[in-house]
Amino acid sequence: xxxxxxxxxxxxxxxxxxxxxxxxxxxxxxxxxxxxxxxxxxxxxxxxxxxxxxxxxxxxxxxxxxxxxxxxxxxxxxxxxxxxxxxxxxxxxxxxxxxxxxxxxxxxxxxxxxxxxxxxxxxxxxxxxxxxxxxxxxxxxxxxxxxxxxxxxxxxxxxxxxxxxxxxxxxxxxxxxxxxxxxxxxxxxxxxxxxxxxxxxxxxxxxxxxxxxxxxxxxxxxxxxxxxxxxxxxxxxxxxxxxxxxxxxxxxxxxxx
Numbered sequence: 001x002x003x004x005x006x007x008x009x010x011x012x013x014x015x016x017x018x019x020x021x022x023x024x025x026x027x028x029x030x031x032x033x034x035x036x037x038x039x040x041x042x043x044x045x046x047x048x049x050x051x052x053x054x055x056x057x058x059x060x061x062x063x064x065x066x067x068x069x070x071x072x073x074x075x076x077x078x079x080x081x082x083x084x085x086x087x088x089x090x091x092x093x094x095x096x097x098x099x100x101x102x103x104x105x106x107x108x109x110x111x112x113x114x115x116x117x118x119x120x121x122x123x124x125x126x127x128x129x130x131x132x133x134x135x136x137x138x139x140x141x142x143x144x145x146x147x148x149x150x151x152x153x154x155x156x157x158x159x160x161x162x163x164x165x166x167x168x169x170x171x172x173x174x175x176x177x178x179x180x181x182x183x184x185x186x187x188x189x190x191x192x193x194x195x196x197x198x199x200x201x202x203x204x205x206x207x208x209x210x211x212x213x214x215x216x217x218x219x220x221x222x223x224x225x226x227x228x229x230x231x232x233x234x235x236x237x238x239x240x241x242x243x244x245x246x247x248x249x250x251x252x253x254x255x256x257x
Contacts, residue, residue, distance in 0.1 A: 011037060012045050016070065019055065025063030083216055084116050086249040087207070091118040091218065094242045098235065100220045100227070102242075104207075105141040108133065110161050112142040115216070134196060137163060137177045138170050140204035143190035144217035147206050151178050167194040189236040190217075199223055203236045205243035210251025218243050 014035050019026060026034070032042040046064060049055035053069030087104055095102045101119035105112045111133040136142030137158065146154055155174055163172050171177040184190040192202040204219035220239055222230050 008045065011035065011041070012049065015042070015045055015049065016054065016066070019064060019066050023065075025058065025061070025065040027061075027063055031064065083207075083246075083250065087116065087216075087218065087246045088118065090242045090245045090249075091116065094218075094220060094238060095119055097238060098220055098222075098230065100222045100230070103141060103219045103221070104216060105139075105145070105219070106216050107136065107142070107145040110136055110157050112136055112139055112145055112217070114141075135161065135164075137161065138166050138192065138195040139219075140190040140192035140202040141217045141219045143177075143181060143184055143192070144204040144206045144219070145214060146181055147185055147188075147190070148214050149181075154178055154181060166196050167198045167200070169193050170195045187236070189240055191232055191236075193232075199225065201230075201232060203232050203239050205236070205240045207243050207250065208247040208252040208254070210253070212252060212254050215250070216246075218246065 015031060018031065018034055028039060028042055028046065031037070031046070032039045035042065046055060046057075049067070050057060053067045054073075055064050055070070056067040057064050084104070091102045091104060094100075095118045101117060103114055104116040105114050107113075112135075113133045114130055116130065134142065136146060146157075149157070154177065158174050158177070163174075163177075164170070165172065171180065181190075189203060189205045192200070192204075194200060196202070200221055201224050202219050202221040204217045206214040207216040207218060209215045218239060220235060222235075224230070
């Protein structure tokens with residue numbers, strides 16, 4: 001059974017690859033012939049790709065071409081590369097100015113995932129691993145990613161989420177989280193005050209693209225006991241400045257906090 005699934009996956013990628021090389025598209029017969037597949041098999045695989053918008057079929061010619069789903073999927077990869085490239089110098093500048101570690105994250109469902117970090121070799125180096133996920137509700141990065149969402153969107157996003165306690169101030173229910181998001185929206189930045197981990201303070205701000213949509217967030221973290229000189233409100237000013245600069249590099253021309 002596993003071999004059949006792997007074979008189907010391999011054939012599916014073969015279809016996508018030959019369509020990528022044919023700007024005018026291919027008919028079902030041409031796809032089946034080029035890949036040496038039974039027409040029924042090619043039709044079944046194309047049906048799945050059509051359903052997920054990875055392939056489009058022209059009604060007048062019955063030719064198949066790559067669809068918007070595949071283009072969108074590719075754009076996520078390209079945007080991630082561009083975002084990391086554009087944000088890196090501003091992240092390094094922020095880390096150097098504060099002597100802290102700086103993180104970059106994207107949203108994945110009700111979780112945020114770290115996609116980059118820059119630091120000044122502080123004791124916080126161990127705290128983030130690229131690809132690690134944490135809940136939106138307990139992280140400053142996560143809350144910053146929700147600043148454009150209304151209350152109903154936040155509720156739907158967390159409908160199946162169990163609010164676990166990670167630190168002394170972790171939100172225990174959706175109403176508490178929404179109240180916090182309201183405060184974050186007013187000031188333009190989010191804070192994690194011992195919510196994701198005891199003894200840790202984090203401040204984050206959203207990053208926008210050319211459409212004005214939040215695509216990422218940037219944060220910095222520190223241990224208050226070790227860095228009593230860092231006050232969240234003052235740190236937030238520098239984090240928001242970095243977020244604005246990265247947003248501008250990503251094509252955002254509007255106003256933000």
